[in-house]
Amino acid sequence: MSESDKSNSRLFDLDLLRAIVTVADCGSFTTAATRLHSTQSTISQKIRRLEELAGHRLLERGNRDVLPTDAGNTLLGYARRLLALNDELVEALSGATVALTVRIGVPDDFASGRTTQQLAAFNRRYPQVKLEVTSGLSRDLSASYDRGELDLVLLKQRQNSREAVACWPEKTRWVDSASNPCIDLDPLPIVTFPPRGVYRDELIAALESMGRRWHISFTSSSLSGIQSAIADGMGIGLLPMRAVTAGHAVVPKSVGLPSVDMFEVALLHRPAADPMIKDLAQVLSKVLAQDTRG
Structure with missing residues (x-):
């Protein structure tokens, strides 16, 4: 048998791990079978298969309950962690799946207050959209946008320096x-x-x-x-x-x-941007319009 075959033969099936964790938690094969919507004989077969993989006896049947051996306790610790990671993965890939990531760049003085309030409100309305916000100097944000690292940016620039979706005078x-x-x-x-x-x-x-x-x-x-x-x-x-x-x-x-008074705040996104990015641009436009009036 090759080394890869030996490695594959020792892979622990999550279904087997869930069986032993349930038996250990219930202290009974019968109760575990009920909880897992299975039969006692099926659960017993899974535990035997797991013991064959582990090379150790994992459970001891007592007069009234089932207790893990020392090897069983060791395996249970890892089993719980693996099952937890599996559950996290399932949740991450479920209805909360991120459908779109929007990378936003804003100057430091827009990285709080009304801007973040509106971004948070947008995120609550569209939880499937992941917002990644970067703050910094406009020169750095502009360079990141030109390199394709940002999808939507607010920039401080001399008036009419570059074409933008919208501009507002910077007082x-x-x-x-x-x-x-x-x-x-x-x-x-x-x-x-x-x-x-x-x-x-x-x-x-x-x-x-x-x-x-x-x-x-x-x-x-x-x-x-x-x-x-x-x-x-x-x-x-x-x-x-x-x-x-x-x-x-x-x-x-x-x-x-x-x-x-030769500065302006410019909002930029690409013409072919996702509709959700354009919707977010409208949200930021309202913030900037209020800020300009203020």
Whole structure:
């Protein structure tokens, strides 16, 4: 007999494993047979077959009940785990089968609040749709979308940079710390995203146009990192209105900082996208429309 034949001869049938687990739980062949809608002789045959495969006696008949041997206890532990995995597989492939996975990309400031609330509501309506949400810098999300790694994306971009399903203007504000303002410092410290990060070039160009001296005091690819650094007095920054927190103070127009209003939020999906992706795009469109009005 080849090694593969020997291996195959030792495969444990789940039906046999379920029989011994039921007998052990019931403590009786008769009761186990009733529970499994079988006969006592059939259950006994399955246990004998299992003992042949295991090479050990697995059950001992007592005066009143049936008890597992030491080898039986060892086998029962594995049997329960295998049966549990089988049940999980059956459930995964049942009516709860994922019919479609939608890969979504959103900037950090859209990864909570109304956006996730609407995504959760959509998921409850369509439990067969699996949503995989990635948040990050728009430059990275755009690259992932172009590589085919995302199905639906929200991007912050300069107006009309690329064709989109829908676009909304991005309202931004110059923001300082409410408790430790630094707008009057010279050179002016600024908090911003890394190179090619959204707002960075425009922020620097605006300060240059004023003739203000400046230096970068803090950079982060995380929106929360930018928000915290500004609130803690590391420098001023340029943020979308939705990202301004109680720890921030909007720099008044009297300071003379120019408005930066050349950005938009764009929603993208491919023309041949699944109808469910298009439905989800409509959900996100409503969120963005509310956000723009706000």
